[in-house]
Amino acid sequence: MHEHKCIKIKSNFSSMRKKIRIIDIAKMAGVSKGTVDRVMHNRGNVSEAARKSIEKVLEQVNYKHNIHVSSISLKSRYKIVVATPEVSPGAYWASIHNGIQHALEEYENVRVELQVFTYNQYDIYSCRETYEQIAGVEMDAIIIGPTFKEETVNLCKRMDEREIPYIFVDSNIEDTSPLAFFSADHYVCGYMIAKLITSIIPDHTNIAIFQAVRTGDRSANTTILRKKGFTDYLEKNKCTNLILSIPFSVMEPEDNEMYLTRLFHSQKDIPAIVVLNSRGNFIANYLETNLIEGVKMICMDLTTANIEALKKGQIDYLIGQEPEYQGFYAMKTMLEYLIFKKPVQKQNYVQLDILTRENIDFYKSFNNIMY
Amino acid sequence: MHEHKCIKIKSNFSSMRKKIRIIDIAKMAGVSKGTVDRVMHNRGNVSEAARKSIEKVLEQVNYKHNIHVSSISLKSRYKIVVATPEVSPGAYWASIHNGIQHALEEYENVRVELQVFTYNQYDIYSCRETYEQIAGVEMDAIIIGPTFKEETVNLCKRMDEREIPYIFVDSNIEDTSPLAFFSADHYVCGYMIAKLITSIIPDHTNIAIFQAVRTGDRSANTTILRKKGFTDYLEKNKCTNLILSIPFSVMEPEDNEMYLTRLFHSQKDIPAIVVLNSRGNFIANYLETNLIEGVKMICMDLTTANIEALKKGQIDYLIGQEPEYQGFYAMKTMLEYLIFKKPVQKQNYVQLDILTRENIDFYKSFNNIMY
DNA sequence: TGTACCTTCGTGCACGAGCACAAATGTATA
DNA sequence: TATACATTTGTGCTCGTGCACGAAGGTACA
Incomplete structure (x- = not known):
């Protein structure tokens, strides 16, 4: 004899206890629904006695606010x-x-x-x-x-x-x-990025980190935290990789060409690139047009351009933050x-969503979830 | 002078065109709301003329079904x-x-x-x-x-x-x-798992794959597809890793002890384990109690037990399927x-969600999303 | 006692879709 | 033409919350 079960659930039916309404609470407290409404919305103009009485009822019953009707x-x-x-x-x-x-x-x-x-x-x-x-x-x-x-x-x-x-x-x-x-949690984000990138490149290699240049010499709050998480991971796990911090200018994009050329014409081997802002696709495109291959890239944010670069295989991991x-x-x-x-x-x-070219097609950008 | 913009949006207000209701459609079509209702719900008992007229209006206007009122x-x-x-x-x-x-x-x-x-x-x-x-x-x-x-x-x-x-x-x-x-997409799921595991282990090593044993010698539909995706990835990318297929019995769990012992007492080096069903935590626990270390694990599904194993570091990647x-x-x-x-x-x-011990704490199991 | 004003409270309508039921119209047959 | 019946259409009530409005009660002061 094999096991199998049949459970009958009459949901919202007999098994579920009757849904209570504002008017039910009002009756229980011996007031009108208007007064309950005033208490629930903190609108004032309610006597101490009535408020107490209603709050007492509210503690006893499990009133579930009906968003449909409210709306x-x-x-x-x-x-x-x-x-x-x-x-x-x-x-x-x-x-x-x-x-x-x-x-x-x-x-x-x-x-x-x-x-x-x-x-x-x-x-x-x-x-x-x-x-x-x-x-x-x-x-x-x-x-x-x-x-x-x-x-x-x-x-x-x-x-x-x-x-x-x-x-x-x-x-x-x-x-x-x-x-x-x-x-x-931008700190954890940087920490995770460090883990991901070090897991797919050899020890003792270089990691280039790009972060945006801003006027006033002030970094964005997010970048500071991500960078901290990143370096903390390397330190904590005794990673032997070397970090090369590269500036990245959005306001004067012609500078970036220079930074990148300087980087790749140095003698250093760069097997990994990390981009801590959402402009990873720019660097991915530089690599492609300059025929630089075999570089692992992790970038932030599912922008249209980044997604395209991920699908083309220019970027290896994209981190999404909903x-x-x-x-x-x-x-x-x-x-x-x-x-x-x-x-x-x-x-x-x-x-923190981890996207690769394999799972990106199934990614729902929340918009799809709601409607 | 620095650029900055201020956009005033009176949403749901003057800028947004008036929301149309069932009764509006009815008036436009020259019928009553009851008839519109019958057409929209395919309830029948509507004359050809009325149906045509209503459908014509429906094509012109953009009626947005109001879930709140329906509900x-x-x-x-x-x-x-x-x-x-x-x-x-x-x-x-x-x-x-x-x-x-x-x-x-x-x-x-x-x-x-x-x-x-x-x-x-x-x-x-x-x-x-x-x-x-x-x-x-x-x-x-x-x-x-x-x-x-x-x-x-x-x-x-x-x-x-x-x-x-x-x-x-x-x-x-x-x-x-x-x-x-x-x-x-279970095929892609297997494909992605193969990519993830091969990216973190050396070439020419062994990968042990566990899959559930079932009566009637029939595999689950999902497992077959995942396995296919997995092997296809290895083949397509000319991976030099060797696959060891290991049976895993849920109905006779005492057998598993034997399978595992046999595996780890063979001369083979096993740097990676893949579990294609949701019981990865069993194998993770075996490794822990038998003090087997340094094995990378990828498993399926965010069960409570698997999440725990992931947090403890027994499992490296968990794949979620919502x-x-x-x-x-x-x-x-x-x-x-x-x-x-x-x-x-x-x-x-x-x-297909990729979870590690870093991002698991932020994972919302959809229940949280809705309420 | 009457008036003014404040506080507190209850009543009733609006929102828009679903659906039951009644009403109106059409069709067939004696 | 009257009757029965089928088809089609319109009307009106329901759901539960938010909120406006007005009623009831209290207090102060002339």
Whole structure:
């Protein structure tokens, strides 16, 4: 006799206990649904007695907020600012903005007036100027994609004074008090990259690391952390590889040709290249046009150009950090905080996806997941 | 002067064109909303003229189905059968069942009577017996997690005769006509595993591959495909590694001890182990208790036990195939097909996630994504 | 006692799709 | 022409939350 089981589950049916509604809570607490609503949304104008009574009921029963009904009956309005580096199609920040837009669609009846500010992430002066402008804008909340630490700290101070809630995407900034942040753990990211690259190249070889040059001699927050994670891995695991740090200029791209030529015309053997920003495809293309072969490459972010380079075999590993997810949940969290005063989880680290030419075709860019 | 931009987007507001509703379509077509409803749900009882008129309007306007409203106003009932291998907590099939449950929650007002049948995936007779039982059950639809090809083809034939729609999860089966399938591309999966393992071990070394033994001398569909992908990669890339195929018995686990001991007491050097089913942790534990070190391991599926072994460093790479996603979308697709007659995309390949001990902590098992 | 004002609370409508049921129209037959 | 029946169409209620509005109750002061 062979084992086999049949389980009958009448879901949402008899087995599931009756779903409780606002009106049920109201009856139990001996008040009207309006009062329950006021308590649940922290709207005030409720007597101490009524509040206590409702909170007591709320502790006992397991009320599950119905997002479907909310979504159609919401009527509130908010002004929300989004401040990020400039967006170009198919690139990293475009994905974050996509995610933000999708969150707005989920609560389509909430009237959100979005004001988007962008700055040049390679130019500290552009960032300062944009932040200055933002500081004077009237708003209910702001989502910030930070690059320069000190500038962001200043902006946040002014937001704190005005009691305007802010959420970070892409990177958390210390010495600020955001409502939440949605970001990769960049230190671990660098650490993982080091592990991946050293696992596929011989000992005692050179690794060239490219990182973006910025005005004001200030590195992006993310790059600093990734670099730290990278070197810490090598140190911790007693790796014998040598690191060559190469600057990479986005604002003066003609310089890069020079850096690269200098690198590859030196006597050094370079079996591995690591790119800590999302511009890996530029270097991949340089290698291709200059017929340099046999170099292993690990790069960041699933930009259209990087994906193409991965598929062509120019790049070996791409690391993704779910930018759509970051944008989506930053905005969704902000909306639910504003509308429902929903408690917020502050730390939100996103996935680090490892993509190769084999699994890239199956990768879903979150947009696909939601719709 | 530095560039910076401010874009004001009044989303869902003036810039976005007015959202159209069923009633709008009805007015445009000169009928009532009831008639539009009948056309959109293929319920019949509509005159040719009215149908044409409505379809014409539907082509012109971009009606976006509002899941929120649907979700609260649905009232239909369905009997749905789920047939999969047995489920143990924290294991692969449990995740698929989790996904299925979550889909039911999304349409919480639809009365679904779920009937779950499970069989022993290592025992062909158990599968036959369970399928036989299922064939006699009254139902509106069935979701199948297949293992044995021929048995599944037989079951599907009987479903075809009764015009009952079925969707596969985990694996597609040829010579059947499912409504859809949600599965990894197991061939590519094996191919990718081969690439990963050969990239971290020296040439000319041995790779031990473990695959499950089953009654009736029949391999699981998934294993066959993965093995094929694996060997094809080695062949295509002229790899000099030697493959040692090792049987792995789940039903008589005491045999495994013997297989493993025999393997490691042979003179052969085994720097790499590949496990093509989700039981990698068993072998990882054998290595640990027998103090065998320096063996690289790649295994399938993010079971609780495998994740633990990955974190401990026993396993180097885990390959995930989004079981929750598979279950969720299989059920969601089925429901939307039954309720709305929504057109279905047949082929649905899921992501192949590469997990290491560095990025495993950030991995979201889809459950987290949805709620 | 009457008026003004504040706090607290309850009522009722809106949102948009699904679906039951009633109403209207068409067709066939005695 | 009257009746029965089939086909097609329209109407109105339902779901649960958000929120506006107005009612009820309390307090202060003339």
